[in-house]
Amino acid sequence: MCPAAEAVAGGLAPLPYRLTGKRQETADTWTLELEPARAERMAPFEPGQFAMLYAFGAGEAPISVGASDGASGRMVHTIRAVGAVTEALCATATGQEIGARGPFGAAWPLADAEGADVVVVAGGLGLPPVRPVLERVLAERERFGTLSLLYGGRSPDDLLYRDALEEWGARPDMDVEVTVDSAGADWRGRVGVVTTLIPRARFDPGRAVAMVVGPEVMMRFTVAALRERGVPAERIHVSLERSMKCAVGVCGHCMLGPEFVCKDGPVFPYTRVERWLGVPAL
Amino acid sequence: MRTLEDLLAEVEAFEGMAPEHLRLIAGCARNVVFGDGEWLMREGDAADTFFVIRTGAVAVSTHVPQHGALLIETLHQHDLVGWSWLIPPHRVNFDVISNGTTHAIAFDGACLRGKCEQDPVLGYDLLRRFSAVLVERLQRTRLRLIDVYGHVPGR
Numbered sequence: 001m002c003p004a005a006e007a008v009a010g011g012l013a014p015l016p017y018r019l020t021g022k023r024q025e026t027a028d029t030w031t032l033e034l035e036p037a038r039a040e041r042m043a044p045f046e047p048g049q050f051a052m053l054y055a056f057g058a059g060e061a062p063i064s065v066g067a068s069d070g071a072s073g074r075m076v077h078t079i080r081a082v083g084a085v086t087e088a089l090c091a092t093a094t095g096q097e098i099g100a101r102g103p104f105g106a107a108w109p110l111a112d113a114e115g116a117d118v119v120v121v122a123g124g125l126g127l128p129p130v131r132p133v134l135e136r137v138l139a140e141r142e143r144f145g146t147l148s149l150l151y152g153g154r155s156p157d158d159l160l161y162r163d164a165l166e167e168w169g170a171r172p173d174m175d176v177e178v179t180v181d182s183a184g185a186d187w188r189g190r191v192g193v194v195t196t197l198i199p200r201a202r203f204d205p206g207r208a209v210a211m212v213v214g215p216e217v218m219m220r221f222t223v224a225a226l227r228e229r230g231v232p233a234e235r236i237h238v239s240l241e242r243s244m245k246c247a248v249g250v251c252g253h254c255m256l257g258p259e260f261v262c263k264d265g266p267v268f269p270y271t272r273v274e275r276w277l278g279v280p281a282l
Numbered sequence: 283m284r285t286l287e288d289l290l291a292e293v294e295a296f297e298g299m300a301p302e303h304l305r306l307i308a309g310c311a312r313n314v315v316f317g318d319g320e321w322l323m324r325e326g327d328a329a330d331t332f333f334v335i336r337t338g339a340v341a342v343s344t345h346v347p348q349h350g351a352l353l354i355e356t357l358h359q360h361d362l363v364g365w366s367w368l369i370p371p372h373r374v375n376f377d378v379i380s381n382g383t384t385h386a387i388a389f390d391g392a393c394l395r396g397k398c399e400q401d402p403v404l405g406y407d408l409l410r411r412f413s414a415v416l417v418e419r420l421q422r423t424r425l426r427l428i429d430v431y432g433h434v435p436g437r
Contacts, residue, residue, distance in 0.1 A: 184353060215430045
């Protein structure tokens with residue numbers, strides 16, 4: 001128990017957090033549970049915001065937040081080990097400390113989605129950043145219309161949060177459709193790209209708010225499929241990735257046209273970034 | 283009791299089709315049911331049938347020597363299964379197996395080809411509709427070739 005806990009809004013100095021739990025999700029992806037190691041802690045996160053996690057001696061990386069508890073300061077992050085920093089983060093042992101700063105960035109527009117059908121389309125490692133959206137909608141279920149999660153992965157072995165997917169899929173107040181790009185003959189689920197789930201998903205396109213996260217090319221095709229289904233472009237939101245360093249809109253590493261992805265995003269209305277996503281050099 | 287025409291009218295691929303054309307193609311159709319693991323089509327067989335799935339799902343696969351079946355795609359309610367009936371040499375290119383119980387409408391390809399030959403307006407309409415399905419499947423295949431989840435920049 002931390003005496004006199006103090007919440008600190010996102011700044012430049014990392015705060016010490018201790019790894020309290022760790023679970024391997026796939027061959028190269030881990031879910032880490034963190035708690036504040038001292039009295040100071042990060043301020044509560046809104047769904048869609050991200051943290052900068054610092055593996056001492058290796059460096060810092062922007063990591064989406066799979067769950068956060070404002071009261072205890074507990075954080076959950078799911079990380080794919082694809083470079084020096086994320087490999088060091090995933091190699092952190094339980095009980096060890098890492099640095100963390102945040103919250104950073106714009107959140108998913110949950111207030112705007114009240115009363116609307118909520119369509120969440122996640123691809124690959126895109127599921128963790130929308131997990132807090134799903135949890136929030138499920139916790140305040142009466143405030144929203146239908147809830148659909150359309151999730152695509154590379155293969156069955158690459159799917160994250162298997163237990164949660166099963167639990168959500170069993171709920172009568174939520175539709176869950178999962179598909180993979182390729183699978184062995186023993187796979188009994190869907191095989192096909194995530195866009196194939198959109199035409200027949202159960203939502204009213206005229207009253208839907210869509211939240212899309214995944215690799216950029218996947219999002220582009222997904223947005224096209226949502227628009228073809230009839231979801232107005234201004235009600236489609238995407239979460240972008242860029243190389244983020246400062247996370248506070250100073251260094252410019254993450255700029256997409258005039259937008260700082262770290263500060264103005266990572267969640268954007270699609271119409272705000274559409275023209276920049278079409279520029280090959282950006 | 284709903285007729286085959288009623289059921290076909292609900293299928294996206296036949297949306298807006300003239301009633302007389304629906305009646306004509308329904309004349310080449312019948313209801314079928316497949317149990318789990320039952321074959322709808324086998325690679326190399328004569329392609330004399332195509333299906334519209336009413337309920338259930340099927341797996342399109344191919345056999346890879348020393349590996350076994352490789353699952354290519356699954357198809358679901360209201361999807362069209364098979365187009366080799368339309369294009370010579372009318373041979374099935376992939377295996378199609380039922381995943382669980384599948385209710386489908388089976389079309390006699392030779393019967394349909396005959397009606398298309400006799401009625402070019404119907405033939406053009408069907409070809410247009412199948413082309414749309416083919417293009418959609420081609421786009422899906424291209425998207426899979428990109429392997430969008432293969433490389434993850436940043437977080």
